[in-house]
Amino acid sequence: MRTAPPATREFVSYPDPGPIPSNIEFIWAPDGEAVAIQFDGVTMGFVDSHCKYGFSRSLIKKGPFGSPFDPQLFASLFGHSS
Structure with missing residues (x-):
């Protein structure tokens, strides 16, 4: 299985x-074109198909x-603040 390399300290x-x-x-997202991930109720990140x-x-x-x-x-994507 291929996996992405971890981000370097320069970026994190x-x-x-x-x-x-x-x-x-x-x-x-309401249009189904984006998804976010929440850890313990905090939005940590998201991806948008565009x-x-x-x-x-x-x-x-x-x-x-x-x-x-x-x-x-x-x-703008999810209709509410993070």
């Missing part, structure tokens, strides 16, 4: 995310791993 806000939360939820890469709170700059979380895009 913290290298060790810690343990996997017990409460993980996926939230779909964008090549996703958006994550763990990223500090745009690069080959995705882009930093964009609250305005999130609100």
Whole structure:
């Protein structure tokens, strides 16, 4: 099985995310074209079918791993703030 390499320190806000939360939820946009992931009620990231890469709170700059979380895009896609 192929997996993506982990993001390097140059791109992430913290290298060790810690343990996997017990409460993980996926939230779909009303049009079904985007999905977000929430850990313990906090939106950590999302992907949009119209964008090549996703958006994550763990990223500090745009690069080959995705882009930093964009609250305005999130609100426009999901109809509410994160």
